[in-house]
Amino acid sequence: MTALRLGVVADDVTGACDLAGVVTAAGLPASVLLGPPSPADVPADGAACVVVALRSRTAPVADAVAESVAAARWLLGHGARRLYQKYCSTFDSTPAGNIGPVADALAGLVGGRSIGTPATPAVGRTVYQGHLFVDGRLLSESPLRDHPLTPMTDADLVRLLAAQTPRSVGLVRWPAAGVPAGETAEHVLLDALTDADLDRHAAALADGDDLLGGASGLAAALARHWAGSGLATPAALPALPRGGGRVVLAGSCSRRTREQIDAFPGPTVRIAVDDLAADSVQAVAAAVDATLAAIPAGPVLVTTSRPPAELRAVQQRHGRDRAAALVEKALGDVARAVAEEGVRRFVVAGGETSGAVTQALGIRQVRIGAQVAPGVPWTVSTGPRPLALLLKSGNFGPPDLFTTAWEVGP
Numbered sequence: 001m002t003a004l005r006l007g008v009v010a011d012d013v014t015g016a017c018d019l020a021g022v023v024t025a026a027g028l029p030a031s032v033l034l035g036p037p038s039p040a041d042v043p044a045d046g047a048a049c050v051v052v053a054l055r056s057r058t059a060p061v062a063d064a065v066a067e068s069v070a071a072a073r074w075l076l077g078h079g080a081r082r083l084y085q086k087y088c089s090t091f092d093s094t095p096a097g098n099i100g101p102v103a104d105a106l107a108g109l110v111g112g113r114s115i116g117t118p119a120t121p122a123v124g125r126t127v128y129q130g131h132l133f134v135d136g137r138l139l140s141e142s143p144l145r146d147h148p149l150t151p152m153t154d155a156d157l158v159r160l161l162a163a164q165t166p167r168s169v170g171l172v173r174w175p176a177a178g179v180p181a182g183e184t185a186e187h188v189l190l191d192a193l194t195d196a197d198l199d200r201h202a203a204a205l206a207d208g209d210d211l212l213g214g215a216s217g218l219a220a221a222l223a224r225h226w227a228g229s230g231l232a233t234p235a236a237l238p239a240l241p242r243g244g245g246r247v248v249l250a251g252s253c254s255r256r257t258r259e260q261i262d263a264f265p266g267p268t269v270r271i272a273v274d275d276l277a278a279d280s281v282q283a284v285a286a287a288v289d290a291t292l293a294a295i296p297a298g299p300v301l302v303t304t305s306r307p308p309a310e311l312r313a314v315q316q317r318h319g320r321d322r323a324a325a326l327v328e329k330a331l332g333d334v335a336r337a338v339a340e341e342g343v344r345r346f347v348v349a350g351g352e353t354s355g356a357v358t359q360a361l362g363i364r365q366v367r368i369g370a371q372v373a374p375g376v377p378w379t380v381s382t383g384p385r386p387l388a389l390l391l392k393s394g395n396f397g398p399p400d401l402f403t404t405a406w407e408v409g410p
């Protein structure tokens with residue numbers, strides 16, 4: 001049996017796939033359990049890294065902590081040698097939490113402190129003097145400033161984390177690696193500008209017991225370290241189911257997803273929240289019919305995505321949470337209906353959207369396949385009737401993703 005070297009608690013589904021994709025590419029075969037885990041769940045065969053994907057990023061603090069602790073106990077119970085807290089590379093969180101409280105609880109569980117960094121240079125996230133940069137701009141001056149749920153208006157990570165925990169927060173400034181002797185803070189954040197910086201941190205931290213955390217960058221560096229030391233062995237990637245229809249479901253309204261929608265040349269089925277509010281059964285049935293009719297010609301895009309001003313107007317008319325719930329239910333219903341008609345390959349854009357779609361499809365666990373771009377891997381569901389799923393963060397992937405993704409993979 002493969003040793004479970006890394007157990008990861010992730011605060012959303014696409015973040016979980018991002019991390020699992022980059023560690024698999026670095027030589028540590030990974031699977032994602034769409035959590036919370038139940039006692040009947042077991043890690044997929046051959047996984048040296050298991051990521052539990054929660055939907056806790058914007059959940060109430062107490063729920064996020066309880067679900068994260070339960071997921072961590074399940075991972076440790078299945079032999080995970082090291083625990084990792086995955087949060088967003090743009091530190092997405094409300095002032096009330098959840099990164100600090102979850103780190104406090106998980107560090108308590110392993111009896112150590114929490115050490116980590118959101119730096120992920122492969123996707124343009126760097127940390128210098130404790131400040132987070134996105135594509136060379138301070139987080140607070142990046143598009144994340146306008147995020148609908150977690151607007152990030154401060155780039156100072158020490159200040160952000162300190163607002164979420166009563167425990168002490170320290171910083172390891174570039175170019176130091178690992179945690180220097182004499183640093184006693186209970187949470188330690190790490191500067192990192194390049195993958196080489198992350199590799200030096202990983203080498204210094206790989207053998208300890210502390211909780212590690214951050215985004216996918218540090219996890220990939222740990223995977224490279226273990227693969228380089230012979231402690232991890234790459235495995236053959238699962239083959240993607242071929243044939244059947246191809247459908248893109250885009251509920252993400254992020255800038256990159258909207259570029260991908262604009263660049264898609266194929267048939268596009270738009271679902272309007274006003275129509276869902278009036279008669280969701282009818283609106284979903286019409287979208288399913290239009291999708292099935294278009295499938296023989298190639299990939300079909302089904303989307304609810306709107307630009308920011310229109311989104312705000314829809315949210316004002318229907319309420320933010322009700323609009324989101326209508327959209328997530330509709331895209332889940334479309335996925336289930338077209339899967340029943342033989343569609344076996346899906347690209348899903350958006351973290352919340354991916355959670356809703358995989359839940360509607362009844363998927364518990366996915367194995368990680370080939371990456372289309374950094375943090376954007378194909379996955380294959382476990383179970384008797386495997387589906388190919390590419391679950392991508394709103395901010396990730398090249399503009400032509402919805403056309404080119406299908407060509408990648410074994």
Ligand SMILES: Nc1ncnc2c1ncn2[C@@H]1O[C@H](COP(=O)(O)OP(=O)(O)O)[C@@H](O)[C@H]1O
Binds near residue numbers: 257305324351395
């Ligand atoms: N037209 C719309 N009006 C209101 N909310 C929408 C609309 N389209 C999508 N949404 C909601 O926006 C949210 C997008 O979040 P998510 O799927 O996590 O994408 P991202 O990864 O870009 O953050 C979802 O909750 C979705 O239901």
Ligand SMILES: O=C(O)[C@@H](O)C(=O)COP(=O)(O)O
Binds near residue numbers: 090351352394
């Ligand atoms: O770390 C990241 O940036 C991603 O892995 C991630 O968590 C993205 O979240 P969504 O944009 O909400 O999909």
